[in-house]
Amino acid sequence: MQEPLNLKLSEALTEANDTKSLSIGHGAISELPRILRRYFRGQRAVIVADENTWRAAGDRVHKILLDVGLSAHHDDHDRLILDSEDLHAEMRHVEAVQSYLESLTNHVAIAVGGGTINDLVKLAVSQLGRSYVCVATAASVDGFGAYSASIEVDGHKQTIYCPAPLAVVADLDVICRAPKALNAAGYGDLLAKYVSGIDWIFADAAGVEAIDEHVWGLTRDEIDLWTGKPKGVNAGDSEPIRNLFNGLIMQGIAMDVYQDTRPCSGAEHQFSHNLDMIGHRYHGEIPYHGMKVGIGSIAMTKLQEKMLAFDPSELDIDKRLADWMDKETATQRGQDLFEQPKLKEVVGKEYPKKHMNAAEARVMIDKLITHWPETVLRAKPWHLGSAEYQARLKAAGCPIHPEEIGVSLDFVKSLYFKAYHTRARFTALDVAVLLGKLHDWVDEIFNEPW
Template identity: 35%
Template sequence: MTAAELIAGAVAKSATVAEVLVGRGVLAQTGALYRRQFGDGPACIIADENTWKAAGAAVEASLKAAGIAVRSHVMPARPRLKPTVDLANSLRDVLAVDGSVPVAVGSGVINDVVKHAAFGLKRDYLCVATAASMDGYTSAGSPLSDKGFKKTIQCKPAKAVIGDLDVIAAAPAEMTGWGYGDLAGKVPAGGDWIIADALGIEAVDDVAWPLVQHRLREWLGAPDRIAAGESAALEGLFTGLTLVGLAMELHGSSRPASGADHQIAHLWEMDDLKFAGERVSHGACVAVGCVMSLRLFDWLLAQDLSTLDVAAAVAAAPSLGVKIAGIHAAFGPGEIAARSVEEVRAKHVEGAALRSRLERVRDGWPDLVARLRAQVVTPSQMVEMLHRAGAPAEAAEIGVGRDYLRRSTLNARFLRSRYTVLDLLDECGLLEAAVEASLPLPLRKEGRG
């Protein structure tokens, strides 16, 4: 099946996305697509200075040639835009002055804030992608920070998406690396979903799972060609990212795309992690979180939980009160701690319920190991793949020191009610040992500690 056929099949199942146009030179078709999907009403292009140069001016020209009235709102490119509810609300005000259709020209942050703004105004919007840098173009969620807490806010995805491969190939190489990192995170995220499925917590979805997982190795399989900007390889990467977004919409949450890797990354994003004078991107954080998650899986798969002492694990398990105290110790007072308490309350089990779950782990361990080994790759394999694609892989490459990595990994499980490898290790009493074994050797202090 071709990339276009894969996308068309998924679009046919979507309640919101009506068209995804991918190919070389398709930017010139913006006006025609706009008229097909939005009629002849006015448009408002939202971009930053960089994305305006990359595609905004061409989008404006195509819309005007199609007889569409156009206005534009171009934001500064520096400092790098932050994905916040405040920014989205400011764009909602920009759009609210008339009835124009929002046209987001950009990548992750611009798409996410325009998505939120359009949803608040109950308007469909068009997204013109300028980089294969993340998986949110077709997703229903906007991962935004609200009072310092990053969360995925359910909205509506773009009604139409344009991905011009010439524009995407011209994007900064590091942005393509970010997209590769975001897509790579689906490997351990799939492992997290397998764990939740095996324990009867959240069943694997037979629609969303194959959209993300069945051709994932193929999309990730040409990192050198992706780094070189080869059109066919970029089409595969963009197709994978597009299908992941559609899978999230069809599933109704980000579970098909996000696990412990994203939870670790979200902590760094909420800390506004900076390296070499720039805020570290979502995709770069996820790439490093992906490797850390795979190291936890690697350690876990070396254990024999078929001999797990369930009674001892249940007796030693922390109470909800102890976990809440840990949240306040980790995050202090404020929104992050308050939201984290809600998330942990939603997934905490103890007593008979925990005993039943751990017995299921023990009794089903051989089958679970087989499923996980078929899903994950070794950490060393992933490090090589990420580096070849131009993405970071090790924590020091984004300015995260060993102690900071330890704290982030231990605390990441507090951020979401979603069950992941972090929760399995925690409930078995193995999390601290697994994290310690997965850290880089303490040769010297790197970056933020």
């Protein structure tokens, strides 16, 4: 059934470019006929799911729509059930979904699933010039309402901008019963907004990317409420799960409003994307996105602790810039961190976008140092501290040690440097490099207990 939306979420929905309908509540799937009749008049529904999400909600969605004459007429054209074995957000799966939907006219796709199914359908329908409906089966990612899909292309995880779903349905009867690890992953993705927020604050201070105060408010005004009951998330309790989903969908709306992922993604996501790009698996499975982001967030929280405690009077700028590398040398140094040619290509594409010559670096360092006290003062309220951060993740059921997702501490150490080179986005990693402290701070982190 339709339940009243949180006031802030309801107001934010009016600003979304693509998403016009949001139903969150127990029994919310029953709202689908109303949604289809209002926004997709005359069209019939075709469900895209995998075997697991079909069992979780797809079969019920199908029966509801069939009963009211809104499902496609024939069994072989009313659903596309993808093999859940080794199903990931890869371009080959996007192409399969697109090919299936392209063969159907006057049909609307209903994506029933989590982040993977949603991203596959989102990009597929975008390339067909259509809209779609998302039925979330877990509170697992912040991308349900986002203006982008995270898709692996030629072994490289890419953010591809494409319209968000026209309608999102989140049935709490389904989501509260979802596997605990899925909702825990969503919690890890949402808690990361504390970390990425500090990255944005320093990007603003450096003059690289100003904070949009309105979008900042969308993503963070209620973050304490959204993330305040991690044990309840782990238990599948209704109120904490509802708050978690509210927070996740708000991130997607904010990205839609801002038309970029910056409000919700910092260096912690670069750690996760680097694991994606090497096809990292643990016990044969790819760890959930939010689990990888959680480990990346712990790593960046530890670095941000060092950064926020830094005394800028210690910095000798002339000495720091004495060995500043030119663009070609610095790019090559970054490429040398990787063995895979495709990852070397990523560095060659991304790193030069943000490289500065020594004179430009001096200007940015001066700007950071001049505004250091007020920047730190602005950032500190968003810094939970690594101990508190790990405690919250653990309470929600997230891994807190890299080895829990099959990653060694040595590899995590290398990711600080790899993540810096594989994304042009300005983060705390860039601050540490500008100050000449990245190696020192990383060494200190790994001389302490994780």
